[in-house]
Amino acid sequence: MGVILAVLSALAVAVAAAxxxxxxxxxxxxxxxxxxxxxxxGLVGVLALWMGLLRVAEEAGLVRAIARLAAPLLRRLxxxxxxxxxxxxxxxxxxxxxxxxxxxxxxxxxxxxxxELEALNPLPGTATDAQAMLCALNTASVQLVxxxxxxxxxxxxxxxxxxxxxxxxxxxxxxxxxxxxxxxxLGRLFPAARAG
Amino acid sequence: MLRAVLxxxxxxxxxxxxxxIPLLALLRRVKVYPxxxxxxxxxxxxxVRIIPALVAVFVLLAxxxxxxxxxxxxxxxxxxxRALGVPPSVLxxxxxxxxxxxxxxxxxxxxxxxxxxxxxxxxxxxxxAGSTETTFYVLAVYMGAAGVSRYRQALAAGLLADLAGFxxxxxxxxxxxxx
Numbered sequence: 074m075g076v077i078l079a080v081l082s083a084l085a086v087a088v089a090a091a092x093x094x095x096x097x098x099x100x101x102x103x104x105x106x107x108x109x110x111x112x113x114x115g116l117v118g119v120l121a122l123w124m125g126l127l128r129v130a131e132e133a134g135l136v137r138a139i140a141r142l143a144a145p146l147l148r149r150l151x152x153x154x155x156x157x158x159x160x161x162x163x164x165x166x167x168x169x170x171x172x173x174x175x176x177x178x179x180x181x182x183x184x185x186x187x188x189e190l191e192a193l194n195p196l197p198g199t200a201t202d203a204q205a206m207l208c209a210l211n212t213a214s215v216q217l218v219x220x221x222x223x224x225x226x227x228x229x230x231x232x233x234x235x236x237x238x239x240x241x242x243x244x245x246x247x248x249x250x251x252x253x254x255x256x257x258x259l260g261r262l263f264p265a266a267r268a269g
Numbered sequence: 270m271l272r273a274v275l276x277x278x279x280x281x282x283x284x285x286x287x288x289x290i291p292l293l294a295l296l297r298r299v300k301v302y303p304x305x306x307x308x309x310x311x312x313x314x315x316x317v318r319i320i321p322a323l324v325a326v327f328v329l330l331a332x333x334x335x336x337x338x339x340x341x342x343x344x345x346x347x348x349x350x351r352a353l354g355v356p357p358s359v360l361x362x363x364x365x366x367x368x369x370x371x372x373x374x375x376x377x378x379x380x381x382x383x384x385x386x387x388x389x390x391x392x393x394x395x396x397x398a399g400s401t402e403t404t405f406y407v408l409a410v411y412m413g414a415a416g417v418s419r420y421r422q423a424l425a426a427g428l429l430a431d432l433a434g435f436x437x438x439x440x441x442x443x444x445x446x447x448x
Contacts (some may be wrong), residue, residue: 074368074369074372077365078325078329081329081333082329082332084333084338085329085332085333085335085336085338086332086336088336088337088338088341089332089335089336089337089338092336092337094335094336094337097335097336098332098335098336100335101331101332101334101335102328102331102332102335104331105324105327105328105330105331105332106324106327106328108327108382109320109323109324109326109327109328109375109378110320110323110324112323112327112378112382113316113317113319113320113323114316116315116316116319117312117313117316117317119312120312120313120315120316121309121310121312121313121316122309122312123312124308124309124311124312124315125304125305125306125307125308125309125312126286126287126290126291126305126308127308128304128305128307128308128309128311129290129291129294129299129301129304129305129308130286130290130293130294131304131308132294132297132299132300132304133290133293133294133296133297133299134297135290135293177311180410183410183411184410184411184414184415187411187412187414187415187417188414188415190415191415191416191417197416197417198416198417198418198419199417199418199419199421200412200417200419200420200421200423204411204412204415204417204423205420205421205422205423205426207411208407208408208411208412208420208423208426208427209422209423209426209427209430211402211407211411212402212403212404212407212408212423212426212427212430212431213401213402213427213430213431213434214399214400214401214402214434217282218282218283218286219395219398219399219400221315221374222377222395222398222399223283224316225374225377225378225381225395226381226386226391226395228378228381229378229381229382229385229386229391230386231381231386231387231391232386232387233279233387234386235279235280235282235283236279236392237279237392237395237396237399238278238279238282238283239274239275239276239277239278239279240275240279240392240396240438240441240442240445241395241396241399241400241438242275242278242400243271243275243437243441244396244397244399244400244434244435244437244438244441245399245400245401245434246437247400247433247434247436247437248400248401248430248431248433248434248437249430250433251426251429251430251432251433251434252426252427252429252430252433255422255425255426255429255430256422256423256426259422259425259426260421260422262422263421263422263425265419265421
């Protein structure tokens with residue numbers, strides 16, 4: 074990102090200098106910095122409400138409830154992992170926390186799952202199919218409520234900040250299906266055995 | 270039919286959670302109010318943590334607009350964005366989303382601010398950002414934690430998932446919101 078920022082900033086200044094718009098550029102840059110800070114403050118309310126609610130959900134055991142529902146499905150996605158292996162428990166908790174949008178809670182479970190899966194790895198250092206599947210699930214979005222986007226929309230003064238929830242869920246679902254199917258099918262194109 | 274289901278999800282999900290989660294917590298004998306306050310404090314910290322990325326992205330996009338470079342890029346990419354059915358201002362969301370979550374949020378916020386949150390561009394940017402993840406960051410954290418350096422199919426699967434999410438976002442937004 075640093076390179077992109079630096080190159081594009083230099084490009085903007087060069088174009089502005091060539092077309093005599095440097096004063097406008099300076100004014101726009103300073104104005105935008107102020108707008109960014111003001112915009113962020115507009116997020117405080119919605120994010121506080123949502124993260125407060127999520128903490129209540131967490132303490133009420135909602136992650137575990139989702140985990141119980143998701144476990145049978147997830148076991149089928151990880152055929153190489155024994156049901157009672159600690160990796161399976163961590164995978165289920167990782168995905169369940171992600172469904173609720175608890176990124177901070179999901180990451181430690183995901184990291185533990187990856188490490189447990191590495192213990193089952195016959196070729197340490199090269200991803201197993203199970204590790205690739207877990208990463209694919211985490212690079213697709215499984216969260217039920219896109220809270221940050223809704224907060225951004227509320228801060229921007231939307232008439233219906235949550236109206237994108239249904240469409241976002243459908244698009245997420247397409248992404249998850251493609252992630253799972255391609256992690257499953259592409260495994261053969263990237264054989265682990267040939268890796269040294 | 271699809272529209273009715275998606276509208277119902279958009280209308281009901283948040284109210285149901287707002288009522289259901291505290292009730293469930295009461296039944297489970299959780300101290301609801303202290304738990305809420307504790308979590309809400311984190312929400313404040315999250316909003317503050319977003320500020321630096323938002324400043325960087327807002328300033329960069331404002332400079333590109335004021336210099337005329339943005340208009341030139343939009344004209345040059347016109348055939349591409351028209352073919353994809355994506356407003357030019359939304360294209361950077363798709364390009365940056367897999368690389369940086371913070372920068373992508375900044376671009377979405379800028380689209381919402383300049384095009385309006387209820388415009389087609391604003392809605393599409395929202396759906397695109399909400400339905401995908403920061404693929405490169407996730408892979409670096411997860412693979413790195415396990416000491417795995419050969420990702421095999423994981424990168425391709427993650428990027429295909431992003432692509433599918435973007436394509437689905439365009440399709441569903443055009444269906445529901447026109448544009």
